[in-house]
Amino acid sequence: MTESELNELSGNLIGACIEVHKYLGPGLMESAYQECLCHELSLRGISYVKEYDISIEYKGVVIPTRLRADMLIESSIIMELKSVSELIPVHEAQLLTYLKLTGCQLGLLINFNVPLLKDGLKRVKYYPKPSHVPYPNHGQ
Secondary structure, eight states: OOHHHHHHHHHHHHHHHHHHHHHHOSOSOHHHHHHHHHHHHHHTTOOEEEEEEEEEEETTEEEEEEEEEEEEETTTEEEEEEOSSSOOHHHHHHHHHHHHHHTOSEEEEEEOSSSSGGGGEEEEEOOOOOOOOOOOOOOO
8 A cells, every 4th residue: 555545544544533532422441432433434435354363473483462453454554442541652562563563554543532532643653674684794
């Protein structure tokens, strides 16, 4: 997916989250927002996988884990939904880990437990590091 397509999709996702938040308001459990968001995404024709299982590839072997992203959108964007008093660094670290393990470059961290949803949104980009290349052997 191109950068422009990712931006357009993330804008549509944020719009869907705002719609859900306007209807429900703050204060519910995360699962309630997730179910309503799934319905809103279906209405908008946006494909998603809820509770997306994440595995780790280690030295050519796929290792199953208990890691699970709240939502994978259009096979391109990871969404982590929260309903907490405030977002803390571990929430962003969790999202970055999911981006790294899935290869997705964009994630949205959404905290529905705020009066205005714009105050609970965090857009996170992941830029994979280039593959490690050993230093050349100088003079040996």
